[in-house]
Each structure stands twice: as structure tokens, then as C-alpha cells.
Amino acid sequence: MNTAELKQKPMLSYVEQTALVLLGMGEDAAAKVLRHFTRDETQRVTKAMAKLSGIKSDSANGAIQSFFDDFRQHSGIRGASKEYLSKTLRKALGNDLAKGLLNTLYGDEISNNMQRLQWVESDVLARFIAKEHPQMQAIFLAYLPAESSSAVLKCMPQDEHDELLFRIAQMQDIDHQVASDLNDLIERCIEQVSVSQSAPLSGVKQVADIINRFEGDRGSLMEMLKLHDEDVVSEIEQNMFDFMVLGRQPEETMDRLVQQVPMELWSLALKGAEIQLQLAIKSVMPQRMVKALEDDMEVRGAVPLSRVERARYEIMQMVRELDEADEIELVLYDEPRVE
Template identity: 35%
Template sequence: MNQLRSEAGRTITDLDRAAILLLSMGEENAAGIIKKLNRHEVQALSERMAKIANVTQDDVALILQDFFDCYRNESGVSGASRVYLERALDRAVGRKLARGMLDDIYGGALADDIRRLEWVPAELLARFLEQEHMQMQALLLAFLPAEQASAVISLFPKQKHDDILYRIASLREVSEHVMDDLRHTLEACIAFVGEQVGARVNGVEKVAEIMNRYSGNKAEIMDLLKQHNAVTAEAVQDKMYDFGSLARQSEDVLAYLLNEIPDELWVVALKGCEPELLNNIMAALPKRLAQVYRQQIEGTKAQTVTKVEASRAEIMQMIRQMMAKGEVDYRLYEEATLG
């Protein structure tokens, strides 16, 4: 764009014009544009929008008029959307070639999502990634700007540096299946960051976590909570459906759950679980069948933390549904017995 001059003869720079346009179009529309910009562009625009002053109505009218003049000159034919091109190119050259061509045209399928991580402090990214498999760590870091990736790696233990750098260097082409895992991990990372920002506390969830690890009389504590507030106590109990609570179940209950819940869910959910919990669950099966389960778990490739947690959550949801129907006597805590 060429620079404009206001009615008073003051030069209006391109950055001024961009800032005024964004301020004029409302928060939602401005946010849609900002998402397409890189970090440095957003920072420069934000600073200018915060500081801009002494802009007259005539200046705004002049900028908007110039913008629409440019739009009319440049918008004779609208560009095809990515979805349209993807379908057309898939048919013409095949999915693999189409994806490569589209990534060149649009800057990569994950570019916009990865750009959202540029604002995340390295400490937060490191905390999230330490929960993920080493290969997923390398993959996500490979898509980040070099400066940010270096800052994250520096926060890892030094003995991990050479391994993760070697994994990044070994990356060539990422399959569609792995890209799906990466997208899933990326969304989990963004959700994790959202939970860490600010001082939000979920009291019910925190009490449930404490109760699941409490070594005293849980039944007595739950009775006391119910005396304070029955609704709150029930909310805490709902949150106590932790995967670790399987360790408190009888062999009959575990055998029933293993029979009713699909094997593929168990195999993923039990990946990397505590040996004591795994032994408790396997003890509910005949020895031969338990051996088969262990072989399947050990033979399954490494799973991302988010995938394992999703399988565990699905199992617990199924257990809750069984309890609601009266199909299983699942104990969230050890209750006092008489006899």
C-alpha cells in the first residue's frame, strides 16, 4: 500500500492504516484476521493499536475508502478455498501429492494452529511435553520456530538433548496417521495452557483428587461432606471416578468389567499404568488369558499420554453407566462393613 496523508497533512503509515482498520471492524472480525498473522506482526499491530491517537473521522473515512478501492481492484475473482482445491486435486493427482501441493500453497496444514503456540511460554510447553512420548515431543518441536524450540529443549534434562535432537533430525515425511495424532496433541496442549493461565481453581476436582489419594477412612470423610452439603459431596464423588480406583475393586467386579468393556480399550488404557494396578486387574483373569493381555499390552507401540488418558476416561464413563443401571457394584472407596 502507498502511504496516505490526512486532511491536516500528517502522514498515515501502513501500520497506522492496518491498526485503524482492525479497530474499525469489531473484535470478532479483527480476531479472525489476527489469527492469520505471525507473532511479530501481531505484536507490532497490538502496540500500535494501543498507542494510536488523534485520529479524526476524516482520517478513518479516507483509510476505509482507500481499502475498498484496493479491494475492488484486487477481488475480480475469488480464490478457491482449501477444501475445494483439496477435493479437486485429490481426484486429479491423488491424496498424497495433493496434500504436498496444498501445504506449499497454504503454508502447511498446521501452520495456523502451531502459530497459536508461539505465545506460550517455553516453561509451559516443556511441562506439557514432558508428559508426551519422546517421538511426539520431537515432532511438535520440529514445527515450532527454531528460537522457541531451542528454549523448550533447554528446559529438558541435559541427558535428553541429544536424543530429542537426533529424532528431530531424522524426521523426513510425516504420515497422515501421525499428523492426526499431532493435531490431537496440539489441541491437548492448547487446552493444558488454557488451564494453567490465571488462578482458576476447580475445588470439587481438587477434593476428588485428594480423596483418591487419601489413606484414611474415605467413607467417614464422605459422610461428613454430605452433612455440609449433599450436592457438593455428590459432585466430589462423581469426580472420584479415577482410573486408579480399579485397584479397590473385587476380582468379580474386575472380571465383569474386563468381559464387558472392549479389549482394545483396555490394551491402550493399561499402557504404562502402575505395575500394582496392572497386577490387580490381571489377577481377575484366568492365567492364560492374563498372559495374552500382557503380551498385547507389551506388543502395542508406544501411545501418547493423551490417547491413553482418553481410553481410560472412556472406560470410567462406561463404568459409571453400568453403575447407574445397577449392573455392577463399583466401589469408589472402602466402606465400613459389619459382620
């Protein structure tokens, strides 16, 4: 979200979001939650509860959805059932708000599941859904990433293309039962593909990922691997060029990157990053820049994983260019040095 959008649409603070969730719970449930707050937290939240008024449905949806996203991320529970969430949200928010929020929650769930199918061959997916009802075929195509959906459509009978696209164009949302049926279809597709096809695996990339996260002596490990095959080690080094490597760069390298990379990219790229990596990058930043970065990350809230990955990719492209121009010394691992 850019600055102009933020000015047009003020965001609720975390305290106000908490107040909104508590108000939606009802008196008994809210009282039980407040018992676990400190005195200061209770005062701040109850003050916000008293002042809340005229909250738009978009703000209410955002606050409740953020609560459930955080719950699913941090809880050991895999998540409440659709039926449980549906009943709870309807009691707390009423039918209209609950319906909108549930559609958002399960639309995200379906989209995430569909991401798993984008690596399956298009003709395989086309054959799999060939016997499904045209409406289910259209829903399936609608939730696939656009590039994959287009490739699957091409593999289907040409005289069906216009009808499927027209059905997709008319879609607004899908009810919970259809969402459940679609998820079942996705699971059956994945199960069939896993049985009929061998799973692709890049051993070199896997080794690079392992070494990037290895907390022992990477240098000695790479030297031992060179005894097996230096060409393989060269391939591994190419695949080690990952955002993770920034956590072990010398200070002068990171100083240069901090100057080169825009704040917006750091803010996106560090979302969900491991704490040690975040600390390593922030340690070379001026304190005012660290404060600005943390504020920007907090304002952004949850962001799509695709945007995070894109930001990391752009940063690493800058790193590669600087490394190739000999403007920085990129360290993939601590190599043995001699005088």
C-alpha cells in the first residue's frame, strides 16, 4: 500500500483492532480475555473500545481476518473448522459481515491450494477436470494462477472455451459448500498426480539450501565436497546465491547494500525473515533507519508472499550486479585463507 492510499484510508491501530475483536466477542468472552491483560493493556484497550464508532465493514473485516491469520500462524492448532468459524463469526458480526469475511478467508485458502497445482503439466490438469461439471471446471480455472489457467484452457476442447470463460466472467463468489468441493477436487488431483508421476527434485538446489542454513563450519564442508567433485561444488555455489546469504556478509558489504537498496524493498523482503537475518541486516543500519524500517513494516501489516519473494529477488539482483562489478565482496561461506 503506497502513501497516497494510506492517506485515503486510515488504518486502525493494533489497540483499536484488538478493541474491535473484543467487542465482537460479546461481554462474557471479552471479559475472559481481558483477565489475561496487564493493567496498562486493559486501560488502553477499554479506552479504545469506548471510543470506537462508525467503523466501516472493510475495517471490521480486516481486523477480524488479521486476528484469524495471526491465530493460525502462531497456534499449534491447525485451525477451526469452517462450520465452527461460520457460526462464531455470524454470532459476533452478523450474517452480512460474517459472509464477506468467510468468503475472503476460504478464497485465500483455495488460492493457496491452487498454487500447488501450477507445477502440474497443463494437459494432465485438463484431463483430470474433463469429466467435471462445466461450472466446477470454470471455478477450477478461475482460481488457478492466470498463466496456468490459460495453458489448461488451451488443452481443453476449443468449442468449450467460450462457455467456460463466460462462466468465469459471471463469478462473484462461491458458497462454502462449493469451496469445500473445490478443495476436495484439488486434493484428489494432487493425489492422482503424485501416484502417476515422479516428483521432480533438484539435488544441487536442495544441498545449497541446506548449506545456507547450516550452522556449522560451511567452509570445511565445502572443501570436503570438492574432494568428491569440484564441478558439482561450483553448481552448488551458484544455487547458494540466496537472500539468506546476506546474514553473513562483512560489514563493508552490508554498508554498501544498505545505501543501495530502497527502504521499501527492505521492508517487504524482511517480512517473515528469520530473526538472525533481520538482526544482521539491521545491525549495520543507522538507528533512525532501523526505526523507520520497523515502522514501515508495522504499517504494511500482512503482505502477500509473492510480493516478499519479488522484493528479495530484486535485492539479490542488485547484489549480483554489485558483486560482478567488484563493488562488493560477496561471501557465500567462510573459505580457508592463507597469507
